[in-house]
Amino acid sequence: MMFKTDHSLATYQILHSYGFTYHTAAKRMKLVRWIPPLVDFCLNVDGASKGNPGFCGGGGCIRDKRGTILLAFANFYGVGNNIIAETRALWDGLRLTYFLGVCLSEIYSDSSTLVHSIQKGKCSNWHIQRWWRPSRDLLQGNATILSHVFRETNQVADWVANHSISSICNEVFWGFNRLPYACKGPLLVDRSGLLNIRLI
Template sequence: MHILHAFGFIPLCPSKKLKLIRWIPPICDFSLNVDGACKGNPGKCGGGRCIRDSQGHVQVAFAHFYGVGTNMLAEIGALCDALRLAYTLGYRLSIIYSDSQVLVNSICEEKATSWHSYEWWRDAKHIVSRESISLSDVYRETNQVADSLANYAVNSRQNDVFWGAQNLPYPCKGLVVIDKSSLMHVRMV
């Protein structure tokens, strides 16, 4: 900016700053990354979720195709299904990461976003409250594994469960390595 000013140029856009961010593993128990994807709104939608331990090892990941719906239907469906499966499989979650601020605020403020997804929202809210799970809104860059799984579900139009990182779809494997090694992502803010 100083160089531009020295030549007499004054940009009309605000200057952006770089922020370094990374995926943060849970201190104890397990973390859940969850995301929904929708191709069109409404359109084909799916959900992706990934349960990891405090070392960043993938325990289990899920990809679920929901058919035609909205982006919020995909987000809340992915969260509800992930909580049900984690509970059924015996994983004690300490934190849930989602890049949907609307979803996180909806659960924290106890306000459903839509009557279409109310049943899923109610079940998710009940499990989060009962189990005392923290819910955190994160940047998209730190939720790429769940995002990749959600897109996989939409593209494959099927439901899959992946046990461990070695069984994940190819696009997810590198993202898990980046998260596990604590490499930083650069974000413009």
């Protein structure tokens, strides 16, 4: 048997008593960082759910190629799960950029389920159809690239999404100085190009 994480010695002894051998998959270290867009702006989006299902919210930020933030948004969605929060955050981010007339060259999300469903054109859950379909249509009409990224490179959007749940309201933050305090650190790390460690 192969395990992704180490278990207690007692667990291994029980398995061994039944004749099973076990191995633990060795973790590798990968260095990752936020990649700025080559031209125009990029949008990072993320959703969060406390309890899954539970209170959920989404958020994101729009940045230029120097990592300077144009704005960030945080929206509270009520009760829902992770995929609802992720999809709604993408739709909210796309609507906001369309309303502002911002030209996006890249969109980043740490939800591989959402990114792959948009890329394949197959909705993974009927609960998200009303946000998934217009998001896909808007992306197909533009040359914007939707990419999956690791959570470590999407921390600003993650913090804003969590802020929406703790504040239980919808907010837009214009520029760095208006951001919630917890979002400023990850933003500065991204701008500096510092590497994050991810175990895979």
